[in-house]
Amino acid sequence: MNEVTLADLPLRADLVGKSPYGAPQLDVPVRINTNENPHPPSAALVADLAASVAAAAVDLNRYPDRDAVALRESLADYLSRSTGVPLTGANVWAANGSNEILLQLLQAFAGPGRLAVGFEPSYSMHPIIASGTRTVWLSCPRRPDFSVDIDAAVELVADRRPDVLFITSPNNPTGGSLPSADVARLAEAAPGIVVVDEAYAEFSSRPSAIELIGTFPRKLVVVRTMSKAFAFAGGRLGYLAAAPAVIEALMLVRLPYHLSALTQAAALAALEHADDTLALVATLSRERDRIAAALTDLSARVVPSTANFLLYGGFPSRHGDAHAAWQAYLDAGVLVRDVGIPGMLRVTVGTPEENDRFLEVSADVLRG
Numbered sequence: 240m241n242e243v244t245l246a247d248l249p250l251r252a253d254l255v256g257k258s259p260y261g262a263p264q265l266d267v268p269v270r271i272n273t274n275e276n277p278h279p280p281s282a283a284l285v286a287d288l289a290a291s292v293a294a295a296a297v298d299l300n301r302y303p304d305r306d307a308v309a310l311r312e313s314l315a316d317y318l319s320r321s322t323g324v325p326l327t328g329a330n331v332w333a334a335n336g337s338n339e340i341l342l343q344l345l346q347a348f349a350g351p352g353r354l355a356v357g358f359e360p361s362y363s364m365h366p367i368i369a370s371g372t373r374t375v376w377l378s379c380p381r382r383p384d385f386s387v388d389i390d391a392a393v394e395l396v397a398d399r400r401p402d403v404l405f406i407t408s409p410n411n412p413t414g415g416s417l418p419s420a421d422v423a424r425l426a427e428a429a430p431g432i433v434v435v436d437e438a439y440a441e442f443s444s445r446p447s448a449i450e451l452i453g454t455f456p457r458k459l460v461v462v463r464t465m466s467k468a469f470a471f472a473g474g475r476l477g478y479l480a481a482a483p484a485v486i487e488a489l490m491l492v493r494l495p496y497h498l499s500a501l502t503q504a505a506a507l508a509a510l511e512h513a514d515d516t517l518a519l520v521a522t523l524s525r526e527r528d529r530i531a532a533a534l535t536d537l538s539a540r541v542v543p544s545t546a547n548f549l550l551y552g553g554f555p556s557r558h559g560d561a562h563a564a565w566q567a568y569l570d571a572g573v574l575v576r577d578v579g580i581p582g583m584l585r586v587t588v589g590t591p592e593e594n595d596r597f598l599e600v601s602a603d604v605l606r607g
């Protein structure tokens with residue numbers, strides 16, 4: 240049985256030769272490579288979450304609420320409070336991480352013969368999920384400073400008429416965000432579904448695209464996650480806000496009982512503590528600005544960021560390329576991310592101590 244290799248299997252031809260997605264998970268002292276919140280949940284949240292999960296455990300012989308009604312109402316309440324847009328549970332859908340939300344969106348609105356467009360470099364799972372659903376992927380390149388050329392983008396969208404348009408704001412891995420007016424221009428031009436991936440919205444002071452759903456109810460979908468600002472990456476909870484009809488469409492493709500009773504209970508407890516958890520966002524943003532200033536002082540090129548990470552470069556030629564610089568960090572016990580952009584690495588904002596260590600190693604790595 241163990242002698243069978245991947246090459247022996249009747250794999251779909253379009254998957255042959257591909258590598259699985261995944262940032263290295265290495266046990267080193269400073270892990271700042273996956274844009275998590277570096278602060279663990281508070282003791283009060285851990286206690287509430289344990290009680291909430293224990294209460295759910297009593298009914299584990301039964302399937303969970305298939306439609307996660309209580310959780311969706313709590314998420315709608317959080318979004319209404321933070322954006323000022325009145326939403327109910329009917330406007331919200333939840334799944335195991337926003338990756339599953341993105342998958343369900345492409346299953347419902349894209350697929351074989353349909354086209355998805357994104358502005359790259361951006362979140363690499365967008366084209367991977369497109370490929371997994373056999374959606375044709377068209378990359379619209381960003382400018383050299385990683386901003387989106389809106390006039391060119393509107394023209395491309397009007398010309399190519401994608402079934403799904405991805406707008407990532409703030410954008411991972413570059414950190415910039417798109418003004419609402421630009422999102423609106425793209426939404427006006429787009430004939431299909433417009434997915435605004437706002438995984439890092441809490442770190443940005445720009446208004447959320449949720450404000451535009453009322454104007455574009457037939458197309459605008461805003462995807463969020465509890466993996467970043469909410470410090471809940473291990474809990475796996477992503478969600479979206481949209482017109483109720485979009486959620487009806489997703490119910491056609493979701494697996495029954497996709498969101499376990501334990502996940503629903505844990506996420507509900509985490510949402511009860513939203514104010515405390517999100518109070519850390521301001522600290523993380525201040526730390527981001529401190530790191531950006533310190534890297535600039537070290538003569539690095541730092542891309543302005545509205546998220547909890549920074550893309551930076553300017554490594555001296557003795558490193559050859561960004562991957563060699565990445566290895567130099569790793570050798571010093573600091574795990575950052577090589578996102579495949581020539582000459583650039585991405586660092587997630589960590590705790591102040593982790594950031595100090597990162598900057599100490601950066602002084603060495605960036606030294607000419």
Ligand SMILES: Cc1ncc(COP(=O)(O)O)c(C=O)c1O
Binds near residue numbers: 407477
């Ligand atoms: C832009 C963006 N969208 C979505 C995700 C997926 O997050 P999750 O599946 O943990 O909700 C990430 C994670 O890094 C991301 O950067």
